[in-house]
Amino acid sequence: MKSILNKDNFKDFTNQNSAFIAFIGLFLLAIITCGTTFLNMGNLMNILRNNSIIGIVSLGATLVIINGSIDLSVGSQLALTGLIAVSIINTTQSILLGIIISLISAIVFGSITGWLVAKFDVPAFIVTLGTMTIYRSLSQYLFDGGGLLVSGKSAKTFISISNTNLFNVIPLPIIFWLVLAFIISFFMSNTPTGRYIYAVGSNEKATRLSGININRVKVYTFIISGVFISIAGIVEASRLGSINSASSGISYEMDAITSVVIGGTSMSGGRGRIIGTVFGTLTIGVINNMMNLFGVPPFLVGAVKGMIIIIAVLFQKRLNIKENN
Amino acid sequence: MPKYIVEMKSIEKAFGGNKVLHGVDFCLQKGSVHALLGENGTGKTTLMNILGGVIPCDKGEIYINNVRTKINSPSDAENYNIAFIHQEIMLINDLCIYENLFLGNELKKGSIINKKAMIHKSRNILNNMGIELDPSALTSTLTASYKQIIEIASALLKNAKVIIMDEPTASLNHTEIERIFMIMETLRTKGVSFIFISHKLNEVLKICDHFTVMRDGSIVISDRLTAEIDEHKLAGYMVGTEVSFNSAYSPRTIGKVILETKNLSHKKYFENINLTLSQNEIIGITGLLGDGRSELFATIYGCNPEYTGEIIVNGKKENLSSTSMAKKLGISYLPNNRKEKGIIKDLSISQNMSIAILDKLKGLFLINKRNEFSSNKNFVKKLNIKLHSLNNSILNLSGGNQQKVILAKTLSSKPSILILDNPTQGVDIYAKFEIYNIITKLAESGVGVVILSNEPQEIINLCDRIYVMYQGEIKKEFNHNEASQKKIMIIATGGTL
Numbered sequence: 001m002k003s004i005l006n007k008d009n010f011k012d013f014t015n016q017n018s019a020f021i022a023f024i025g026l027f028l029l030a031i032i033t034c035g036t037t038f039l040n041m042g043n044l045m046n047i048l049r050n051n052s053i054i055g056i057v058s059l060g061a062t063l064v065i066i067n068g069s070i071d072l073s074v075g076s077q078l079a080l081t082g083l084i085a086v087s088i089i090n091t092t093q094s095i096l097l098g099i100i101i102s103l104i105s106a107i108v109f110g111s112i113t114g115w116l117v118a119k120f121d122v123p124a125f126i127v128t129l130g131t132m133t134i135y136r137s138l139s140q141y142l143f144d145g146g147g148l149l150v151s152g153k154s155a156k157t158f159i160s161i162s163n164t165n166l167f168n169v170i171p172l173p174i175i176f177w178l179v180l181a182f183i184i185s186f187f188m189s190n191t192p193t194g195r196y197i198y199a200v201g202s203n204e205k206a207t208r209l210s211g212i213n214i215n216r217v218k219v220y221t222f223i224i225s226g227v228f229i230s231i232a233g234i235v236e237a238s239r240l241g242s243i244n245s246a247s248s249g250i251s252y253e254m255d256a257i258t259s260v261v262i263g264g265t266s267m268s269g270g271r272g273r274i275i276g277t278v279f280g281t282l283t284i285g286v287i288n289n290m291m292n293l294f295g296v297p298p299f300l301v302g303a304v305k306g307m308i309i310i311i312a313v314l315f316q317k318r319l320n321i322k323e324n325n
Numbered sequence: 326m327p328k329y330i331v332e333m334k335s336i337e338k339a340f341g342g343n344k345v346l347h348g349v350d351f352c353l354q355k356g357s358v359h360a361l362l363g364e365n366g367t368g369k370t371t372l373m374n375i376l377g378g379v380i381p382c383d384k385g386e387i388y389i390n391n392v393r394t395k396i397n398s399p400s401d402a403e404n405y406n407i408a409f410i411h412q413e414i415m416l417i418n419d420l421c422i423y424e425n426l427f428l429g430n431e432l433k434k435g436s437i438i439n440k441k442a443m444i445h446k447s448r449n450i451l452n453n454m455g456i457e458l459d460p461s462a463l464t465s466t467l468t469a470s471y472k473q474i475i476e477i478a479s480a481l482l483k484n485a486k487v488i489i490m491d492e493p494t495a496s497l498n499h500t501e502i503e504r505i506f507m508i509m510e511t512l513r514t515k516g517v518s519f520i521f522i523s524h525k526l527n528e529v530l531k532i533c534d535h536f537t538v539m540r541d542g543s544i545v546i547s548d549r550l551t552a553e554i555d556e557h558k559l560a561g562y563m564v565g566t567e568v569s570f571n572s573a574y575s576p577r578t579i580g581k582v583i584l585e586t587k588n589l590s591h592k593k594y595f596e597n598i599n600l601t602l603s604q605n606e607i608i609g610i611t612g613l614l615g616d617g618r619s620e621l622f623a624t625i626y627g628c629n630p631e632y633t634g635e636i637i638v639n640g641k642k643e644n645l646s647s648t649s650m651a652k653k654l655g656i657s658y659l660p661n662n663r664k665e666k667g668i669i670k671d672l673s674i675s676q677n678m679s680i681a682i683l684d685k686l687k688g689l690f691l692i693n694k695r696n697e698f699s700s701n702k703n704f705v706k707k708l709n710i711k712l713h714s715l716n717n718s719i720l721n722l723s724g725g726n727q728q729k730v731i732l733a734k735t736l737s738s739k740p741s742i743l744i745l746d747n748p749t750q751g752v753d754i755y756a757k758f759e760i761y762n763i764i765t766k767l768a769e770s771g772v773g774v775v776i777l778s779n780e781p782q783e784i785i786n787l788c789d790r791i792y793v794m795y796q797g798e799i800k801k802e803f804n805h806n807e808a809s810q811k812k813i814m815i816i817a818t819g820g821t822l
Contacts, residue, residue: 190691190692190694191687191690191691191692192683192684192686192687192692195672195676195680195683195692196680196683198671198672198676199669199672199676199680201671202669202670202671202672203666203668203669203670203671205665205666206660206665206666206667206668206669207669207680208628208648209626209628209648209658209660209666209667210648210680210681210734211648211649211651211652211657211658211681211738212648212649212680212681213647213648213649266671270669270670270671270672271671
């Protein structure tokens with residue numbers, strides 16, 4: 001009896017933590033093949049820092065996908081809100097004002113997307129395909145298709161936001177990412193809205209018939225995701241000291257969706273965990289890093305990454321199937 | 326010629342240490358309609374899942390036509406001419422009828438699908454069953470009973486000799502049930518055997534010739550269904566004690582009017598509805614399929630904002646534009662299709678139960694999980710829900726217990742107007758009476774209850790007043806004392822008294 005229980009517990013564990021297990025497997029593989037070139041503090045911090053921006057974007061994308069939607073506009077929205085932040089900072093020299101206006105515009109964008117999806121029942125895929133093009137076009141029009149450098153007195157302070165190391169070891173973007181992950185994870189499992197986001201993704205009709213305003217839930221989801229995108233944009237602008245209307249955020253939507261899927265969130269909605277997405281992002285980070293260390297030719301990186309993504313998801317599927325039998 | 330077409334011997338099955346079948350013997354005679362009875366969660370469906378190859382058994386033997394066989398998958402079962410028609414309809418709505426019928430076994434000419442032959446063969450099968458349907462119609466246009474019939478047709482197409490039907494009549498009305506029974510009768514004379522799982526004992530007495538009763542994973546009795554066996558006896562076998570079938574009705578003092586509609590109409594569903602509901606009152610709405618009662622009350626719950634006419638709640642004309650609006654006004658609603666509109670499959674039992682009152686269970690921002698747990702625990706006790714842990718997936722529960730969870734959700738917001746659409750769907754007799762008791766108690770405490778049902782007896786047992794609908798209109802209102810099954814049936818079929 002006891003052994004059966006343990007077996008069940010183990011199955012539960014593997015099922016819920018398949019993203020974690022896949023990550024650990026890959027991590028061990030990296031240690032075995034690369035040794036200390038992989039396993040040293042500098043390299044590990046590098047992986048974390050390089051992925052913290054996608055990591056933050058992916059947190060919001062997790063909510064959107066759990067809610068049964070998708071957001072293709074994250075990359076261009078990141079560019080636009082980033083540009084808004086930088087241009088406000090450059091003109092007013094107030095970092096706080098720049099951040100606040102960027103966040104407010106993110107809330108507005110999120111509301112519009114959410115409202116279109118909820119009120120008119122247009123598939124999110126279509127709406128965000130549209131907003132993706134609109135945001136990118138607006139960014140390029142307003143900034144002549146070029147970049148915007150952070151300038152003036154405040155530039156140094158703004159740039160230091162993403163380029164400071166806590167205790168001289170941990171770069172701040174990592175801290176932002178992990179703290180936001182913790183907050184949103186707590187939000188999802190402890191607030192009514194978090195619960196509703198799962199419920200709408202799982203069964204929209206039943207949720208509505210429980211007397212819940214599902215339109216509002218959808219709008220909130222896109223707003224939260226928008227805020228995360230805006231934060232990621234600010235972190236990126238600060239890290240590079242500039243942001244580019246044509247190249248910033250390109251293909252971030254795909255990277256974010258990849259992190260979310262590897263993290264075990266169901267594309268059909270209703271199921272998924274924030275911690276899974278964090279490990280999903282890390283998995284991709286480790287893959288990228290390994291290929292760097294191996295010296296894989298840059299044009300082949302995509303092929304190898306794609307294969308590993310498919311294998312990681314198949315591996316998770318296997319765990320899930322075992323669980324179901 | 327073997328007497329039994331199916332023999333199952335000493336079947337045992339456990340799920341993760343939880344033993345659900347304790348050495349069950351089950352025999353099915355050729356050409357018989359065999360009722361498999363028992364309360365929710367007694368192992369009926371598990372036993373049939375084993376026969377249908379859906380899950381393997383831990384121990385035991387299965388003989389088909391006296392030959393020992395192993396059924397490891399649904400396709401094995403198909404090879405032994407066993408078809409399993411599940412409780413939930415498994416058709417693909419976006420395909421045509423014939424495409425559903427031939428799904429996975431398409432007829433081909435070379436490597437190209439032979440539409441003509443499939444349509445022709447489908448029409449033959451349907452004609453043999455006495456059903457006039459266009460095989461190229463979209464499945465989504467069919468009503469529940471016709472979908473059920475398509476499932477039977479699909480079984481016949483695969484040459485099924487044994488058809489297992491798990492609560493086939495749960496979502497059907499009277500005429501539709503008759504239709505299914507006629508088809509079963511026809512097929513029985515052609516040598517097809519049926520295993521019929523149902524909670525409706527009057528139906529069992531009507532159509533079945535053998536019966537087996539299960540309780541807690543064991544067989545209680547298995548015998549011919551002779552004339553001296555009636556509903557009381559069957560119910561007694563199921564619960565282990567005598568069950569009183571006496572009407573639960575006792576008159577209550579009725580309070581003031583809390584819900585009223587004036588010329589309520591919807592261009593697609595119903596016309597000129599005038600009805601009232603008072604405190605402490607239970608009203609029943611019944612009719613046949615297409616009567617519009619479900620749509621009417623979905624509208625009152627805020628699902629169809631484009632209505633005309635007035636809905637008056639507590640003396641005030643209200644604009645019911647959303648479900649959250651309805652909830653604020655103290656209206657609560659139990660939907661008629663549990664799978665589609667009731668359960669949220671990815672949430673746990675506990676989360677399903679509390680979803681409607683999270684705003685009440687929260688502090689400033691956060692859900693107070695201790696309050697959530699105690700509120701849920703309370704309902705588990707009150708509704709006698711059988712479960713291992715509140716944190717399990719809701720899909721782990723049997724159909725009847727799922728229904729109770731959804732009922733708990735509906736009651737959780739402490740409504741003053743309670744709309745229950747087919748509240749006892751897929752629920753066993755014992756649980757049915759529990760639910761009737763709960764409804765009566767709620768009415769005594771002041772709640773106004775609306776019951777939508779296609780079982781006239783259920784409505785007569787419970788309601789103070791009864792509205793009978795026919796094609797979107799209220800045709801007649803009965804007081805409790807005036808109503809009878811026969812009168813209701815006449816009005817519901819469009820007749821006059």
